[in-house]
Amino acid sequence: MKKIEAMVRPDKLDDVKAALVEAGIVGMTVSDVRGYGRQRGQTETYRGVKHTIEFHQKLRIELVVEDEFYNSVLEALVASAQTGQIGDGKIFVTSVDYIQRIRTGEENLEAL
Secondary structure, X not given: OEEEEEEEOHHHHHHHHHHHHHOOOOOXXXXXXXXXXXXXXXXXXXXXXXXXXXXXXXXXXXXXXXXXXXXXXXXXXXXXXXXXXXXXXXXXXXXXXXXXXOOOOOEHHHHO
């Protein structure tokens, strides 16, 4: 099993969610996060005063998928989140060794 963590633009959430549901994903976790990558901070002027924005708003989408669905889910995620501009985000993939549903005690694939 693979855990996919994607940092995406907040305005792409509806597109990403629709693509993941179409790819067969039945559950995901979404969190508001802030950070920066290569673009670092930005300086903007508001009412004549310069403000530095050090961290950019992003959403972190986390999901766990079976190995056989990993490639199709990743493709759907990239296609739906991509704008072609700096700041589109990142995707991190890690292996999952064990899962347990707390309520029922189900393990691994049954716990998904």
